[in-house]
Amino acid sequence: MAARWAVSAGSAWVRGLLGWVRPERWLASGSLFPLSCIHTSTSLQKLGKWEKKNRIVYPPQLPGEPRRPAEIYHCRRDIKYSKDKMWYLAKLIKGMSIDQALAQLEFNDKKGAKVIKEVLLEAQEMAVRNHNVEFKSNLHIAESTTGRGRYVKRIRYHGKGMFGIMKIVRCHYFVKLVEGPPPPPEPRRTGFDQAKEYVQQLRSRTLVNTL
Amino acid sequence: MAALVVVFSPLPRLRGLLQRCWGRLERGLLPGFSGGQSPPWGPALAVQAPVFLPQPVNDTGESSEAPSLLDSILWMAAPKKRRTIEVNRCRRRNPQKLIKVKTNIDVCPECGNLKQKHVLCGYCYAKVKAETRLIRMEICKKEGGPFNAPTVETVVLYDGEKPTEKDEGKRIIERARKRPSWFVQN
Numbered sequence: 001m002a003a004r005w006a007v008s009a010g011s012a013w014v015r016g017l018l019g020w021v022r023p024e025r026w027l028a029s030g031s032l033f034p035l036s037c038i039h040t041s042t043s044l045q046k047l048g049k050w051e052k053k054n055r056i057v058y059p060p061q062l063p064g065e066p067r068r069p070a071e072i073y074h075c076r077r078d079i080k081y082s083k084d085k086m087w088y089l090a091k092l093i094k095g096m097s098i099d100q101a102l103a104q105l106e107f108n109d110k111k112g113a114k115v116i117k118e119v120l121l122e123a124q125e126m127a128v129r130n131h132n133v134e135f136k137s138n139l140h141i142a143e144s145t146t147g148r149g150r151y152v153k154r155i156r157y158h159g160k161g162m163f164g165i166m167k168i169v170r171c172h173y174f175v176k177l178v179e180g181p182p183p184p185p186e187p188r189r190t191g192f193d194q195a196k197e198y199v200q201q202l203r204s205r206t207l208v209n210t211l
Numbered sequence: 212m213a214a215l216v217v218v219f220s221p222l223p224r225l226r227g228l229l230q231r232c233w234g235r236l237e238r239g240l241l242p243g244f245s246g247g248q249s250p251p252w253g254p255a256l257a258v259q260a261p262v263f264l265p266q267p268v269n270d271t272g273e274s275s276e277a278p279s280l281l282d283s284i285l286w287m288a289a290p291k292k293r294r295t296i297e298v299n300r301c302r303r304r305n306p307q308k309l310i311k312v313k314t315n316i317d318v319c320p321e322c323g324n325l326k327q328k329h330v331l332c333g334y335c336y337a338k339v340k341a342e343t344r345l346i347r348m349e350i351c352k353k354e355g356g357p358f359n360a361p362t363v364e365t366v367v368l369y370d371g372e373k374p375t376e377k378d379e380g381k382r383i384i385e386r387a388r389k390r391p392s393w394f395v396q397n
Binding site for chain 1: 303308309310312313316325327
């Protein structure tokens with residue numbers, strides 16, 4: 001019994017001994033390490049709110065409920081472009097189907113068009129692979145916005161020893177793809193509609209503080 | 212009277228310039244009036260005198276001097292009020308500044324990529340460009356140097372093609388591959 005204890009203790013001691021032994025030290029320098037020893041995963045930066053939106057999981061739908069369309073959130077951070085200039089492109093593709101958006105961006109000459117096209121293709125790929133979207137063309141752009149990235153200040157040298165401080169401007173781009181055809185555009189508000197609303201407003205006036 | 216121009220500039224050069232400017236203005240408008248003396252055109256003595264007063268002695272040189280750029284600095288256009296964000300948004304977002312949706316995008320019948328109606332398909336053009344580059348390299352190898360271009364026409368033949376009687380006097384360039392479908396032989 002004592003021997004068994006000694007053996008178990010000894011084995012525990014041996015296991016403890018082996019715990020801190022690092023096999024990579026035994027290998028000669030310059031040889032390849034076995035892959036299992038290397039900590040190769042890169043530590044991700046803090047996830048923004050938009051990236052976390054992909055993680056929400058809804059409870060399973062009941063048989064009678066209408067089908068909830070798939071939503072895919074994707075973004076790209078710190079693009080070297082101005083957020084105001086990027087906004088024009090984001091406004092262009094808002095509400096379009098993904099094919100139409102890709103077509104418009106392909107023939108646009110702006111620098112941000114190339115970046116947004118890459119983001120849309122990535123998002124489409126993600127949708128088909130991870131989010132159970134059946135047809136990659138059956139997506140439309142529900143939301144597309146830009147945000148201000150981290151600005152950096154630098155000195156810009158002028159003549160006569162004068163200087164200015166310039167900002168190196170970056171932006172983020174956010175997109176939300178939803179499965180299904182794009183919603184029909186809202187009809188323009190005509191003068192007749194405005195007149196009707198005005199008359200309705202006049203008719204719905206009441207006397208205040210009376211019976 | 213020109214409003215006081217407050218320019219925040221840490222540079223002595225600009226400050227000195229403005230001081231000289233201001234000094235010149237003062238001297239120009241009120242010659243000889245410094246330190247509380249009465250202006251020269253006011254009567255120094257109340258006397259029964261003829262109705263007309265002697266003309267004030269002014270330097271005629273000043274009025275004839277054209278306002279130089281340094282004097283007109285204080286009359287430059289400058290914004291009166293800060294433009295509010297609402298006004299800025301109206302200007303930046305009005306339909307004239309938004310990007311127009313293009314309606315001239317089609318599908319290329321050859322390769323299926325997108326193309327503009329009045330422009331060659333980018334993919335097909337790149338394909339032809341690559342092949343042309345290889346043909347040009349073959350020509351380069353055949354010629355060997357600059358200024359060796361022959362005075363006859365050139366014909367490109369692919370694998371397994373023989374020169375016909377039409378290609379009698381022409382220079383022949385061989386390409387070691389199958390003839391591409393878009394390169395028609397005549």
